[in-house]
Amino acid sequence: MRAMAVLAAFVIAGCAGPVPLQSRFDPSEVAWFAARGTNTIEGTAILRSYNGKVKSCAALPVTLMPVSAYARERMRYLYESENDGFNPLVGGRPADFGGDDPGYMATAKTTRCDARGRFSFSELPDGDYYLVATVTWRDRSFGMENGGSLMQRVHVSTGESKDVLLAH
Numbered sequence: 001m002r003a004m005a006v007l008a009a010f011v012i013a014g015c016a017g018p019v020p021l022q023s024r025f026d027p028s029e030v031a032w033f034a035a036r037g038t039n040t041i042e043g044t045a046i047l048r049s050y051n052g053k054v055k056s057c058a059a060l061p062v063t064l065m066p067v068s069a070y071a072r073e074r075m076r077y078l079y080e081s082e083n084d085g086f087n088p089l090v091g092g093r094p095a096d097f098g099g100d101d102p103g104y105m106a107t108a109k110t111t112r113c114d115a116r117g118r119f120s121f122s123e124l125p126d127g128d129y130y131l132v133a134t135v136t137w138r139d140r141s142f143g144m145e146n147g148g149s150l151m152q153r154v155h156v157s158t159g160e161s162k163d164v165l166l167a168h
Helices: 002-013 027-034 069-079 102-107
Strands: 039-048 054-056 061-066 084-088 109-112 118-124 127-139 144-156 161-167
Touching: 027 061, 027 102, 039 127, 039 144, 054 127, 061 102, 061 118, 069 084, 069 144, 109 118, 118 127, 127 161, 144 161
Parallel strands: 039 161
Antiparallel strands: 039 054, 039 118, 061 109, 061 127, 084 144, 127 144
16 A cells, blocks of 8 residues: 555656746757767666666667757756766656757657667767666566666767766
8 A cells, every 4th residue: 555655656746747947949059960970979778676687778769969058957857967867767857848849859869779788879970968868677576667767978079989888
């Protein structure tokens, strides 16, 4: 019964409504992202389950977006940081911003982690980026999804290749 009360509290907290953002998406701020570059960002994302097993991002999405004032504000809300963080699926902060600007969503590049939990973005222009990876799994004990999303800010320049570990 206590578990049901906790779950209900999480559901109610997630229904608080859209989060108002102070920033507006400005396409000119991220226009550089459309250029073809020589940088690569690759890596993996992992979480440790409550019983100590490592779970990876295998077959799950990873998103790369250029840093902008709008993106920074979103990251501060979702991860309580502009540099790195974890937002749990259960009890975390919902990503309801009342409808994102379609231009913001169009600037993102998305891929999926392979079976080994690896991802890669290539031909990136010099700049600052946010990597956001999903790591979730079904907990057989409770019959519900666990995990969440991981975020890290990454800078690349001059033909750099970065190998990033997103972990919590």
